[in-house]
Amino acid sequence: MARTKTDDLPGVEGEGVTLLKIPDIDKAVDAYERKKEKRCEASPGEISAKRDLRDLLHKHSDKLPVNEDGAKFYRRDGMDYILEETMKRKRADDGDVSNED
Numbered sequence: 001m002a003r004t005k006t007d008d009l010p011g012v013e014g015e016g017v018t019l020l021k022i023p024d025i026d027k028a029v030d031a032y033e034r035k036k037e038k039r040c041e042a043s044p045g046e047i048s049a050k051r052d053l054r055d056l057l058h059k060h061s062d063k064l065p066v067n068e069d070g071a072k073f074y075r076r077d078g079m080d081y082i083l084e085e086t087m088k089r090k091r092a093d094d095g096d097v098s099n100e101d
Helices: 023-042 044-059
Strands: 072-076 079-083
Touching: 023 044, 044 079
Parallel strands: none
Antiparallel strands: 072 079
């Protein structure tokens, strides 16, 4: 499901009105989205299992120890499953651009 790129509205310019465009980041986003789409098509079961594991780590975070980096983790079979903040991805709301809580 490829997305088409859209241009800014003609005649509308200025900080807070036009989208921030950083070519290096745009290229990285395009590469990430292509690879993510391929991975998602190839391994939906792994993605679901990872999401379930992450949710359970969050649910039991009060019981997890903290590693030397200050992140909570769960160790099993010589592997640490580290609970850390990650980048989130969500569809932008095309309406209001304010930052309301």
